[in-house]
Amino acid sequence: MIATLSHNAQWVLLSTLILGMAAGIVGSFAYWKRQSLMSDALSHAALPGVIVGFVLAGTKSLPIMIAGAAVSALLGALLIEWIRSSTRIKEDAAMGIVLSVFFGLGIMLLTFVNRSAGGSQSGLDSFIFGQAASMVSSDVRLMTATAAVVLLVAALGYKEWKLFLFDPAYAAGLGLSGRLMNGIYLALLVLVIVVGIQAVGVILMAALLIIPAVSARYWTHSFKWTVALSAVFGGGAGAAGTLLSAMGNGWPTGPFIVLVASATFVVSLFCGASKGLLVLYLGQWSHRRRLSRQPAAGQIAAREGAGQ
Amino acid sequence: MAAVLQVTDVNASYRKNAALERVAFEVRPGTLTAIVGPNGAGKSTLLKVLLDQHPRLSGDVSFFGESFRKVKARIGYVPQRGSVDWDFPTDALDVVTMGLYGKIGWLRRPGRTHRELAMRALAEMGMADYAGRQISQLSGGQQQRVFLARALAQDAELYMLDEPLAGVDAVTERVIMDTLQRLKGEGKTVMVVHHDLQTVEDYFDRVLLLNRTVIAHGTTADAFTRENIYRAYGGVLRWLEEKSG
Numbered sequence: 001m002i003a004t005l006s007h008n009a010q011w012v013l014l015s016t017l018i019l020g021m022a023a024g025i026v027g028s029f030a031y032w033k034r035q036s037l038m039s040d041a042l043s044h045a046a047l048p049g050v051i052v053g054f055v056l057a058g059t060k061s062l063p064i065m066i067a068g069a070a071v072s073a074l075l076g077a078l079l080i081e082w083i084r085s086s087t088r089i090k091e092d093a094a095m096g097i098v099l100s101v102f103f104g105l106g107i108m109l110l111t112f113v114n115r116s117a118g119g120s121q122s123g124l125d126s127f128i129f130g131q132a133a134s135m136v137s138s139d140v141r142l143m144t145a146t147a148a149v150v151l152l153v154a155a156l157g158y159k160e161w162k163l164f165l166f167d168p169a170y171a172a173g174l175g176l177s178g179r180l181m182n183g184i185y186l187a188l189l190v191l192v193i194v195v196g197i198q199a200v201g202v203i204l205m206a207a208l209l210i211i212p213a214v215s216a217r218y219w220t221h222s223f224k225w226t227v228a229l230s231a232v233f234g235g236g237a238g239a240a241g242t243l244l245s246a247m248g249n250g251w252p253t254g255p256f257i258v259l260v261a262s263a264t265f266v267v268s269l270f271c272g273a274s275k276g277l278l279v280l281y282l283g284q285w286s287h288r289r290r291l292s293r294q295p296a297a298g299q300i301a302a303r304e305g306a307g308q
Numbered sequence: 309m310a311a312v313l314q315v316t317d318v319n320a321s322y323r324k325n326a327a328l329e330r331v332a333f334e335v336r337p338g339t340l341t342a343i344v345g346p347n348g349a350g351k352s353t354l355l356k357v358l359l360d361q362h363p364r365l366s367g368d369v370s371f372f373g374e375s376f377r378k379v380k381a382r383i384g385y386v387p388q389r390g391s392v393d394w395d396f397p398t399d400a401l402d403v404v405t406m407g408l409y410g411k412i413g414w415l416r417r418p419g420r421t422h423r424e425l426a427m428r429a430l431a432e433m434g435m436a437d438y439a440g441r442q443i444s445q446l447s448g449g450q451q452q453r454v455f456l457a458r459a460l461a462q463d464a465e466l467y468m469l470d471e472p473l474a475g476v477d478a479v480t481e482r483v484i485m486d487t488l489q490r491l492k493g494e495g496k497t498v499m500v501v502h503h504d505l506q507t508v509e510d511y512f513d514r515v516l517l518l519n520r521t522v523i524a525h526g527t528t529a530d531a532f533t534r535e536n537i538y539r540a541y542g543g544v545l546r547w548l549e550e551k552s553g
Contacts, residue, residue, distance in 0.1 A: 032396060156415055163406050166396045170458075173359055173385040174410045217397060221442045226397045 009246055012132050012199075015140040016238035016253070019196050020208060022147035024234025025154045026192045027209035028216060028227050029185055032165040036213075038080070040206035041095040043193045045076025047106025047202045050127050051113055060123060062139055062198070069194040076102050077186055103202070130201030130254030132242045139198065146195045150188055154227065157184075162223050199242070201254035208234060211261040218272025233268075237261035310373055312337045312466050312497045313358070318367030320350075320357045327353045329521045331367070335499065337465075340492040342502040342511070342528075345518035346541050351501045352388070354518065355470055359385055371466065381410045384464030386455050388471050394444050400454045401439040404430050407461035429461035430454070434483050449480030456484060466497045474503060485511050508532055 005013065030039050046069035053068025054060060076098045083094035110124055126134055135143075154161065163171045164181040172178050189209075196205050212233035216226045241257030270277050313335040320328040327350045335341060343351050356362035358369055360376050371379045384407070404426040405418050412418050418426075430436055433453040438446060446454065452472055459467055467488075473481050488498050492513075499516075502508065508515055508528060515532045517523040517540040524536040 032393075034393070159409065159412075159417065160414060162398065162402075163409055166398065166403070167387065167392045167406070169361060169387050169391060170385060170406070172361060173380065173383070174406075174462075175380045176409070176414070221397050221399065223397045223402075 005246065008137070009133070011137055011140045012135050012246075013239055013242050015135065015143040016132050016199050016242040016257070017235045018147040018238075019143050019192070019199060020212070020238025020257070021231040021235035022150040022192050023196060023205075023208045023238070024212040024216075024230035024232070025150055025227055026188050027211075027234065028213035028230040029154075029161060029165065030189060030209060031213035031217075032223075032226075033185070035091075036206075036210045037092060037095045038077075039189060039193065039209040041080060041099040041102075042073045042076055042190060043197060043202050043205035043209075044099045044106075045102035046070075046073040046190075046194055046197055047127065048072050048102055048109055049075075050197070050202075051106060051109040051124065054124060055109075055113060062142070066142075066194045069197060070190055072102065073190045073193055074186070077190070106202070126201070126252075127197055128201050128203060129252035130197070130199050130204065130257070131250075132199040132253035133246065135198060143195050143199075146191055150192060153184065153188060158224065158227075166223075199238075199253055200257055201252065204254035204258045207258040207261060208237065211258070211265050212237065215261075215265045215268040215272075218268040218275045221274055233261065233264050237264060311335060312372060313499075314368075314370045314373075315358070316368040318357060318369065319365040320353060320362060321365060322353070326520065328357065328364075331518075331522055333516060333522050333525045335466075335497060337497050338492060338495045339514050340488060340498045340500070340512050341514040341516055342500055342508050343516045343518055344502055344505065344508060344532075344540070345523075349519040349540070351518055352470055355385075355468055355501060359383070359468070381462075382465045384459035384462045384467045386459045386467065386469040386472055388474070389448065389452050389455060394446075394451060396443065399440050399442055400435060400446065400450075400457075401426055401430060403443060403454050404457045404461050407458035410462065426457075426461050429457040432460060432487065433457045434479075447477070449476040452476050453480055453483060456487065460487070464496070467491060467499070469498070469500045471501050471503060473500075473507075505537065 027036075027039065030036055049068035049070065049072025050065045051068075052072070053065035056068070057064040080091070080094045080098050083089050083097065084091045089097075110128075113124060123131070123134060160171075160176060160181065163174070164176060164178070168178050168181075171181070192209070193205055196208065200208055212230040213226075215233050216229035219229055220226055237257050237260040240260040242253055244260070245251040245253045245256040268276065271279075273279060311334045315334070316332050318328055318331040319326070331354065343354065345351055353362060357364045358376070369376065371383060376383070401423070405422060407429070408418060408422045408425060412422055427436065427439060430439055433456055435450060435453050435457060438450060443451065443454065456469070456472060459469075469488075472484055476484070488500065488511075491498055500512070502512070509532060512528055514526065515528050516525045517531060517536050519540045519542075523540040524531040524533075
């Protein structure tokens with residue numbers, strides 16, 4: 001099937017595979033930092049930046065639009081942090097506020113741009129639901145480079161990520177700066193989001209970050225394998241979703257990627273080797289069987305009494 | 309001998325409320341000190357301020373005559389058990405190995421000797437059989453012992469523990485107190501945030517009574533007097549005593 005794809009489509013497939021892997025890794029960091037919603041807030045927050053970038057460039061220039069997305073996503077992150085630390089509003093509420101305000105602003109700007117001359121042909125709509133097929137080879141190179149950075153940072157600092165995510169207070173005591181780790185984490189998250197939104201879209205980008213990480217935890221008890229599996233699931237969902245969406249003309253990529261990721265989640269939930277429901281059920285069943293084979297204490301006493 | 313810890317005139321607050329006021333004390337090497345005080349007295353805040361995890365408004369803190377930054381590696385901190393998510397995918401040995409990360413060096417991998425050191429620390433806490441156990445499957449007491457083993461692996465000179473005996477079983481309490489006594493015997497210094505007034509005299513040779521400021525500090529015999537406890541706990545204790553007596 002892959003061989004029948006055009007040259008460009010093969011590149012697109014490769015890039016969504018790599019993007020999915022990077023998203024799986026960063027997503028598992030976000031998940032174990034208990035900040036899954038953060039990825040959702042930041043990908044929505046990227047939208048106004050994309051549009052402003054388009055307006056400033058005057059044409060659909062991906063580097064400028066990505067830079068705009070990065071600026072507005074980081075702005076969103078700073079705003080969440082500011083709301084959390086200087087008001088009594090909790091972090092989840094702060095994320096909800098930033099998510100909806102930025103997304104609303106983005107949609108408003110998008111409407112204006114689409115109504116203006118030439119705007120409707122801009123293909124800006126594809127940033128909402130994702131259109132992997134619209135990517136060109138320079139986009140693919142950018143995505144590959146980004147994913148390589150993420151893989152490198154995750155692999156080099158594997159031990160540090162584990163310590164920081166599990167026990168940040170103790171990590172600080174050992175001299176691992178929480179501020180530095182937090183900064184790197186946010187940078188990676190924003191990086192993956194901004195290069196991913198063209199293929200997956202701002203609405204569903206979070207799913208590619210969250211679902212692989214959640215699925216992975218049903219299979220293993222080790223942090224290393226959690227991250228690795230999350231990368232495999234993310235990459236698989238990215239590639240399979242792209243293949244599926246390529247079967248129809250103009251089908252958006254994001255929803256297909258998310259559906260494949262969700263299917264992986266359902267399989268993990270039931271069949272996962274360490275926490276899957278089936279394993280838990282089988283464990284309980286064999287335990288119950290062992291109990292029913294052993295005679296209860298009362299029966300033993302009665303039998304002994306009868307023998308005398 | 310120089311003080312292990314010297315605290316001068318430390319003030320700290322949570323939002324608008326003063327949490328610590330003019331806190332000053334000195335800790336000598338080879339001592340085992342209980343930090344005692346009512347809820348909200350600032351015991352955990354004190355530890356956090358000392359360890360640079362919470363800002364201080366004024367005052368000075370020095371460890372071994374140096375700032376905390378310079379001597380981090382010589383201080384073993386044991387946070388409250390509830391401060392982390394025990395569902396995190398890792399096993400007991402892995403958590404204890406974290407105590408060696410400073411020694412291993414950043415961006416390097418732990419080797420066999422590190423794993424052996426971690427294993428020895430686990431064994432000291434009677435947890436050798438649980439090395440490969442997923443941390444979420446450990447009991448509260450076992451989790452606390454893993455935390456202490458992590459600090460032991462660090463081989464520090466000063467240990468600071470935040471409520472290590474809260475909600476643990478009798479065996480764990482015994483193991484932890486034996487370990488702390490042994491550390492003291494080896495000339496190390498131990499400070500423990502403690503909540504159980506009944507056991508202060510049995511377990512500790514020194515006590516720091518805290519209620520936002522230092523109420524009393526000294527040997528248990530001198531400082532842990534009825535009068536000082538009343539001053540630290542205010543009317544609460546008197547009410548309890550009248551009720552029971």
